[in-house]
Amino acid sequence: MTKKPDGKNTSGRGQRDLKVKVKTARGRKSSSTRWLQRQLNDPYVKRAQADGYRGRAAFKIMELDDKFRFLVPGARVVDLGCAPGGWCQVAVPRVNALGEKAGKAQGFILGVDLQEVEPIAGVELHQLDFMDEGADDKVKDWLGGKADVVMSDMAAASSGHKQTDHLRIIALCEAAAYLAFDVLEEGGTFVSKVLAGGAEGELQKLLKQRFTKVANVKPPASRSDSSEKFVVATGFRGAPG
């Protein structure tokens, strides 16, 4: 048994539970059976269970951070749409690093989601619909100052209609970007999930005005059959002069 990010020990129970669910669902050729089968065969799901992450999404932020290096020791991070908590689990050791170079840097992570999230040591969690009126003010209050990173993995449940899902996620991403404009330190980073589609142009234009670099990235952990990708905007220029 190994120590997990939550400090818990597990012994592969997640995989066993999945196998039981697939066995039970077999014979009913429903989309949920196909989903369970895909989960069972997914190497990232297996790795997440083995390493104690709450979901395979953890590997997406790990891969993005390995490339862009924004979860640095001492960083103050806002994680929007954080449930069940994989991104937060990845952020905790990275922003609170102890080491020769980092000294004894202590970061701060604020996680927000529509859903309740099981506590994560080192993360301040709040249940909130970020699209509610006044939600950004609440986040600013909880943050109590500036942030170095605003990241959003917010996504509504799929409607089954590609264009509708695309427009919904762009709206979530835009709302997250406006929070970033208000709270980021100069030089800060904004990371957000998007689904490819026609409405990205405006978002890219908006981000390019406020950041020195805007990249569109599909990390290896993002499923190749999904239109999901991530926008990583670095070098926040600060408030317009």
Ligand SMILES: C[S@@+](CC[C@H](N)C(=O)[O-])C[C@H]1O[C@@H](n2cnc3c(N)ncnc32)[C@H](O)[C@@H]1O
């Ligand atoms: C893909 S999951 C996030 C996974 C997370 N990054 C992790 O690593 O565990 C998307 C999350 O966005 C949340 N979400 C969707 N719309 C939201 C909203 N309006 N406000 C807050 N959270 C929202 C959902 O509740 C869901 O938990």
